[in-house]
Amino acid sequence: MFSGRPLHLDGPLLIALVFLSALGLVVIFSASGENWDVMLKQGARLGVSVVAMLILAQVSPETFRRLSPHLFVIGLIALLGVLVIGVSAKGAQRWLDLGVVRFQPSELMKLAVPMAVAWLLTRGRMPPSFSMVMAALMVTLIPAGLVVIQPDLGTAIMLIVSGMIVVFLAGIRWHHIMMLLAALAALAPFLWSRLDGYQQQRILTLFDPFADPLGSGYQAIQAQIAIGSAGIWGKGWLEGSQSHLEFIPERSTDFIFAVFAEEFGLIGVLMLVLLYLFIVGRCLVMAYHTRDTYSRLLIGALALTFFFYLFVNLGMVSGILPIVGVPLPLISYGGTSMLTLMAGFGMIMGMHARRRLMT
Amino acid sequence: MAASELPSARAVAPETVRRRIRIAAVMALALSLILIWRFYSLQVLQYERYQTLSLDNHIRIQAVPPVRGLILDRHGVVLAQNTAVHILQVVPEKVHDMEVMLRKVDDLVGLSTTEVEAFRSRLKKHPSFEKVLLKARLDDVETATFAVNEYRFPGVTLEAVLHRDYPQGSLVSHVLGYVGRISESEEAMIDPAAYQGVRSIGKIGIEKQYEDLLLGRPGFAQVEIDAHGRTLRTISRNSATPGNTLNLTIDADLQRIAREALGNQRGAVVAIAPSSGEVLTMASSPSFDPNLFVDGIDQQTYDALRGLEDRPLLNRVLYGRYAPGSTIKPVIAQAILDAGISPRESVYCPGWYTLPDSTRRYRCWKKTGHGPVNLHGAVEQSCDVYFYEMGRRLGIEGMADVLTRFGLGAVTGVDLPKEPDGLVPTPQWKRATRNESWYPGEDLITVIGQGYLMVTPMQLARMTATLANRGIPVQPRLLLSKEDSLSGEIIPSNVSSQPAKPATEASLDQVIQSMTAVMHSPRGTARASGRRSPYQIAGKTGTAQVIGIAQDEEYDESVIPEKFHDHALFIAFAPVDNPQIAIAVVVENGGSGAKVAAPIARKIMDRFFQKKLQRAAAPSKHHVFG
Numbered sequence: 013m014f015s016g017r018p019l020h021l022d023g024p025l026l027i028a029l030v031f032l033s034a035l036g037l038v039v040i041f042s043a044s045g046e047n048w049d050v051m052l053k054q055g056a057r058l059g060v061s062v063v064a065m066l067i068l069a070q071v072s073p074e075t076f077r078r079l080s081p082h083l084f085v086i087g088l089i090a091l092l093g094v095l096v097i098g099v100s101a102k103g104a105q106r107w108l109d110l111g112v113v114r115f116q117p118s119e120l121m122k123l124a125v126p127m128a129v130a131w132l133l134t135r136g137r138m139p140p141s142f143s144m145v146m147a148a149l150m151v152t153l154i155p156a157g158l159v160v161i162q163p164d165l166g167t168a169i170m171l172i173v174s175g176m177i178v179v180f181l182a183g184i185r186w187h188h189i190m191m192l193l194a195a196l197a198a199l200a201p202f203l204w205s206r207l208d209g210y211q212q213q214r215i216l217t218l219f220d221p222f223a224d225p226l227g228s229g230y231q232a233i234q235a236q237i238a239i240g241s242a243g244i245w246g247k248g249w250l251e252g253s254q255s256h257l258e259f260i261p262e263r264s265t266d267f268i269f270a271v272f273a274e275e276f277g278l279i280g281v282l283m284l285v286l287l288y289l290f291i292v293g294r295c296l297v298m299a300y301h302t303r304d305t306y307s308r309l310l311i312g313a314l315a316l317t318f319f320f321y322l323f324v325n326l327g328m329v330s331g332i333l334p335i336v337g338v339p340l341p342l343i344s345y346g347g348t349s350m351l352t353l354m355a356g357f358g359m360i361m362g363m364h365a366r367r368r369l370m371t
Numbered sequence: 372m373a374a375s376e377l378p379s380a381r382a383v384a385p386e387t388v389r390r391r392i393r394i395a396a397v398m399a400l401a402l403s404l405i406l407i408w409r410f411y412s413l414q415v416l417q418y419e420r421y422q423t424l425s426l427d428n429h430i431r432i433q434a435v436p437p438v439r440g441l442i443l444d445r446h447g448v449v450l451a452q453n454t455a456v457h458i459l460q461v462v463p464e465k466v467h468d469m470e471v472m473l474r475k476v477d478d479l480v481g482l483s484t485t486e487v488e489a490f491r492s493r494l495k496k497h498p499s500f501e502k503v504l505l506k507a508r509l510d511d512v513e514t515a516t517f518a519v520n521e522y523r524f525p526g527v528t529l530e531a532v533l534h535r536d537y538p539q540g541s542l543v544s545h546v547l548g549y550v551g552r553i554s555e556s557e558e559a560m561i562d563p564a565a566y567q568g569v570r571s572i573g574k575i576g577i578e579k580q581y582e583d584l585l586l587g588r589p590g591f592a593q594v595e596i597d598a599h600g601r602t603l604r605t606i607s608r609n610s611a612t613p614g615n616t617l618n619l620t621i622d623a624d625l626q627r628i629a630r631e632a633l634g635n636q637r638g639a640v641v642a643i644a645p646s647s648g649e650v651l652t653m654a655s656s657p658s659f660d661p662n663l664f665v666d667g668i669d670q671q672t673y674d675a676l677r678g679l680e681d682r683p684l685l686n687r688v689l690y691g692r693y694a695p696g697s698t699i700k701p702v703i704a705q706a707i708l709d710a711g712i713s714p715r716e717s718v719y720c721p722g723w724y725t726l727p728d729s730t731r732r733y734r735c736w737k738k739t740g741h742g743p744v745n746l747h748g749a750v751e752q753s754c755d756v757y758f759y760e761m762g763r764r765l766g767i768e769g770m771a772d773v774l775t776r777f778g779l780g781a782v783t784g785v786d787l788p789k790e791p792d793g794l795v796p797t798p799q800w801k802r803a804t805r806n807e808s809w810y811p812g813e814d815l816i817t818v819i820g821q822g823y824l825m826v827t828p829m830q831l832a833r834m835t836a837t838l839a840n841r842g843i844p845v846q847p848r849l850l851l852s853k854e855d856s857l858s859g860e861i862i863p864s865n866v867s868s869q870p871a872k873p874a875t876e877a878s879l880d881q882v883i884q885s886m887t888a889v890m891h892s893p894r895g896t897a898r899a900s901g902r903r904s905p906y907q908i909a910g911k912t913g914t915a916q917v918i919g920i921a922q923d924e925e926y927d928e929s930v931i932p933e934k935f936h937d938h939a940l941f942i943a944f945a946p947v948d949n950p951q952i953a954i955a956v957v958v959e960n961g962g963s964g965a966k967v968a969a970p971i972a973r974k975i976m977d978r979f980f981q982k983k984l985q986r987a988a989a990p991s992k993h994h995v996f997g
Binding site: 282312 | 388426
């Protein structure tokens, strides 16, 4: 049963993940102003997340596949529940209070959406027909829409991306991709008008952050100063003046990469990006090796979504993408996102380890 | 599991997915290269630039909000000023637990549900590193209590800010309007740089009209901070430029007289200087306290104010639309003269009038009739029958022409936002809006200022001033002068050039004589209010039936009379020979114009001329301490 892999784990991936998370704790310690409390709290979350990963690695891919539509429906109901009876924090209504734990349905959806789309597409022919693509689009857009009105634009974008990656991997025809892109372009002015003023401002700020240095450009400028002033070698751990003078807003969460880049310089940035790419690459290799379509789609989608998180976060911190609240995966302070990611990696390892059972 | 699903799910995955994974991997690599290039560019190519910026960065720039300009009356009485108050602000990302903090602050200084709700909604709209207002006005005890406990509240700061204050309360609220918190829709309109650190904006009235002049320009302070972000010292200060001080044409004292004379009645009084258009008094009753709006009025109070049948928020002078009644008769008289009809021609008034081929009787206000009346007598005694006959002869076009020339049914151009226009009806208008033709009977209704005709008290005042000017129209204005905050220079507001006078002087003199008779002859309708005045008054009473509600689209909700008594109206100017004040008075459901509206005008005129005399007697008052 173990087929040479204890607990269905994957050695290289596990080591990389543990190394990355440990690095995250080190950066959080600095970003929080050397606050042991914050770091230990995050450490505890990491522990819980690793346990979740271990458990999920033991579940068979067939079970996941069967559960996919149910999980999706549960997530959808929970999202509706959030809008009706949800609890707000930091201005957005994202949480359900279940008495014992607070639960954030949009995080569940980060797994449930790619699972549901993969489930849907594997029921039909490959590559998917146009109607299948439209069905997958609906499965993606409905939860994303519910998340947008919480409001949580960042998570909604990530949900759409994860669903679309599955569709892409399933082999959607190129002319269908073109049609979808054309539709998006046609809708763009409408979508733009639906954005809040501050969101529009964040996009405009990209082009010239120094136009409004005290307002919307502030965050972008301060982050770029932190990154740029680090040079090749960085200012050293706990030595980032930008970070420690509290110039960088949200420096333990969405902007934590600016702290890292300030303290560890371009060398650190390269190492970290390589570490992330190793994780993504390892997962893609695992997807390559699995034999059933569902596993291959899901592993590929989870890995590429993980990469997309990295890209959006680094892009926004370095000022080439607008500021949408997307955390740096496995490093930003905050528990739920880490739990979801680790759960996803657990599923990946499990699916890969049992790839032979499926044939 | 249905067996039919199994093949596709379990089948060896097709090569497509593998091919796509390879494509995606290449795309991910390309995106990574973009990121790495970006970091290379920031950290290597632009390193020196950012290093310099970083070193400079222990200096922080803070916006210094400007002080809003004062608003004074024409003699320097303060109508709007700024007073220091303490507020609580929160930087959300520095607060450990928002709920605990709110509870503790509530225990200490008290937070209303409204305040907490407003705070929560503001939280959503601001990034977590920006200050968000928690409590707007702390009294002295609350300020002191919080100050000694401030250390217990990381992220919560107590700050002293300037706060708009209207010391005259409800006296001039309709003119001034008020400032309030900048709303989301306003935020989208304004230039954020001009409003750095500014919390409020003019919402209506003068505060809105002259927002640009009152606002001022924010300044910036460079402060040096320590490793914990605390301010060490201010390095340089680019002071904010305070807004201009505005002198209004309003005389607060006359305004008070007008408000007192109106008492509890619903109505409007407006007095303007005919030669300059300066608005001396603009009173609308009932009124409201503008101070309620400064911190953002709570929904309950606002709904209560809006819901009141008396509509205290409505500035009746500008937005109230009324049938002018007989107050337009002097202007119609002018049209009669212009049409070449002899002022000596008499019409016999039996108390009613019928159109040539009709039996319907149009009644005069005096049931027993006036007997034979000529133009002079018809204005003096407000004989409706005379005007019915003349209205028939002039026709609606002739009347609409003269009413329009005297500014009725058109905006007066007074410097307040969103002035409505009112309505002078024409057959074309009726055809266009109601698809009906014009009936001769409607000529008769229009000639006595009823029917579709709708004017604002401000338009009536402008018409009166035009009469006083012997036909030269004038544009009413509220801004007397502005004082430049930097140079101290006083700049009078521009008097706009006026179009040529519409009437011949000689014929207007005849009309004015009749208006003088209204006040001072034994048969004048307002003789009670003209009695024993040391100056000569020319006036005209009006009593307008409350037939229905104005049909116009935009402002019809603003004039909903709950009772159906007649509105009392009165217009007058004085002295007749050298007019210095022109007044229009409307008292809703007040009944008779002569009994209710005219005495109000008289009180204002008495006070106005009394003050003139006092000022003339003590000319050097301002130099006593100089």
